[in-house]
Amino acid sequence: MPVSNFDFPEKYQYQNGFGSYLESEAVPNALPVGQNSPQKPPLGLYAEKLSGTAFTAPRHENKQTWLYRVLPSCAHPPFEPCPPSGNESVADEPRALKRLHYIPNQLRWDPFDHATASSTGGSTEADQQQNLPDFVQGLHLLAGAGDPTLKQGLGIYVYAAGRSMDANEAYYSADGELLIVPQEGVLDIRTELGWLLVRPMEICVIPRGVRYQVRLPDGSGPARGYALELFQGRFTLPELGPIGSNGLANARDFQAPVASFENAAGAWGETAGDAERGGEYVVKAKFGGKLFRTVQRHTPFDVVAWHGNYYPYKYDLGRFNTIGTVSFDHPDPSIFTVLSAPSDHPGTAIADFVIFPPRWLVGEDTFRPPWYHRNTMSEFMGLIRGGYDAKKGGKGGFVPGGASLHNVMSGHGPDVDSYEAARNAELKPAKVGEGSCAFMFESCLMVGVTDWGLKTCQKVQEEYNRHSWGGVKVHWKGAGVH
Ligand SMILES: O=C(O)Cc1cc(O)ccc1O
Numbered sequence: 001m002p003v004s005n006f007d008f009p010e011k012y013q014y015q016n017g018f019g020s021y022l023e024s025e026a027v028p029n030a031l032p033v034g035q036n037s038p039q040k041p042p043l044g045l046y047a048e049k050l051s052g053t054a055f056t057a058p059r060h061e062n063k064q065t066w067l068y069r070v071l072p073s074c075a076h077p078p079f080e081p082c083p084p085s086g087n088e089s090v091a092d093e094p095r096a097l098k099r100l101h102y103i104p105n106q107l108r109w110d111p112f113d114h115a116t117a118s119s120t121g122g123s124t125e126a127d128q129q130q131n132l133p134d135f136v137q138g139l140h141l142l143a144g145a146g147d148p149t150l151k152q153g154l155g156i157y158v159y160a161a162g163r164s165m166d167a168n169e170a171y172y173s174a175d176g177e178l179l180i181v182p183q184e185g186v187l188d189i190r191t192e193l194g195w196l197l198v199r200p201m202e203i204c205v206i207p208r209g210v211r212y213q214v215r216l217p218d219g220s221g222p223a224r225g226y227a228l229e230l231f232q233g234r235f236t237l238p239e240l241g242p243i244g245s246n247g248l249a250n251a252r253d254f255q256a257p258v259a260s261f262e263n264a265a266g267a268w269g270e271t272a273g274d275a276e277r278g279g280e281y282v283v284k285a286k287f288g289g290k291l292f293r294t295v296q297r298h299t300p301f302d303v304v305a306w307h308g309n310y311y312p313y314k315y316d317l318g319r320f321n322t323i324g325t326v327s328f329d330h331p332d333p334s335i336f337t338v339l340s341a342p343s344d345h346p347g348t349a350i351a352d353f354v355i356f357p358p359r360w361l362v363g364e365d366t367f368r369p370p371w372y373h374r375n376t377m378s379e380f381m382g383l384i385r386g387g388y389d390a391k392k393g394g395k396g397g398f399v400p401g402g403a404s405l406h407n408v409m410s411g412h413g414p415d416v417d418s419y420e421a422a423r424n425a426e427l428k429p430a431k432v433g434e435g436s437c438a439f440m441f442e443s444c445l446m447v448g449v450t451d452w453g454l455k456t457c458q459k460v461q462e463e464y465n466r467h468s469w470g471g472v473k474v475h476w477k478g479a480g481v482h
């Protein structure tokens with residue numbers, strides 16, 4: 001079922017369509033007509049082009065958006081490195097990426113902690129709140145591959161945010177496009193192109209370079225979830241092949257924001273101040289895995305109108321049209337692909353985002369859960385809610401907010417109890433996954449685990465393999481015996 005609708009404030013109006021060429025004006029006639037860069041753009045705005053692909057990328061891949069804004073985004077003092085955070089968050093990423101641990105063992109993590117205060121300094125509730133990490137401070141690189149400076153590879157993150165980013169703070173990543181998968185808590189995301197409200201069972205994608213600010217709406221509680229940053233390429237919809245022209249995630253269900261701006265002006269070095277924000281706006285940038293910051297005298301959220309096909313978007317996983325066998329055998333999980341970031345080799349993804357939503361299993365004479373297997377692709381899994389049909393839940397199991405990694409050629413499959421149950425199950429039509437949703441980031445790359453993921457987070461289940469497969473039984477009866 002789609003995430004329930006409620007009355008959306010005006011800021012959450014959306015435009016529908018995946019990869020569509022869209023346009024949006026927060027003020028009528030802010031977009032120039034018939035050209036992109038007139039001598040004087042309408043309303044005294046600046047025209048600024050945001051290129052998401054090389055200028056010369058083929059038409060079907062070319063991504064760009066024209067922004068019409070109060071001040072161009074180049075007007076800022078030099079960026080300076082942020083000091084290391086000391087808590088192995090995104091600010092410590094370059095070190096983390098250089099020290100990845102490549103491990104052939106199957107790994108599973110207990111649910112990651114919610115945001116905790118970094119110090120006890122300050123006794124008031126407001127002080128304590130301020131000591132909690134915001135979305136950027138609470139982003140931890142768990143695993144990764146490649147190098148953002150070469151635009152190769154990806155980063156897998158978990159996040160735990162206990163407060164909104166400051167009202168005068170924005171963040172962007174030059175390293176890649178970020179897919180965010182909330183597991184608990186609502187993210188109210190202000191982007192240069194407008195607002196996105198992203199709740200558990202929804203996802204969003206923020207393209208490389210787009211500035212944004214993540215807020216936690218009042219009363220929605222702390223936020224926790226997963227994210228994947230693509231250092232290379234972009235997410236797109238998977239081919240449908242013989243499925244035909246509809247199915248899986250349909251293009252019209254992807255939602256892009258409408259233009260929305262803060263009414264504030266005043267360039268760096270000028271005296272004209274930003275009344276609303278006290279004239280100061282912190283912009284943080286992740287660049288080559290390193291965090292930088294600058295303080296500018298104008299809001300980055302001053303885009304009054306835009307047109308293009310390079311924009312953030314959200315998708316409600318409840319709208320996924322799940323397809324499966326109606327005869328026999330368990331299909332490859334690629335049938336559940338929501339988004340795919342292809343490599344240069346057709347059919348082989350740098351990252352596929354795959355979900356396991358509730359679905360009917362009707363296969364006859366079929367072992368219905370996933371088969372035992374080894375894969376040249378690496379498989380990182382998380383659980384948004386409920387359970388997963390191949391793994392037990394409960395303490396020490398695969399539970400919401402936790403994760404697993406089955407790396408290149410690491411054998412895995414149902415744990416012994418799930419296997420025995422499915423082997424003996426009566427094969428009547430059965431609904432699995434009611435109220436559940438697991439997901440997988442599947443990559444052609446070998447994924448290394450960070451120090452934080454292996455040690456600091458203290459969530460690795462040491463006995464994962466033994467508990468899952470230590471007790472697998474021999475059913476072999478000897479040659480010729482059925
Ligand atoms: O390993 C997993 O649980 C993910 C998975 C699910 C499935 O249905 C088939 C293959 C596969 O890797």
Ligand SMILES: [Fe+2]
Pocket residue numbers: 370373375379406412
């Ligand atoms: Fe698998």
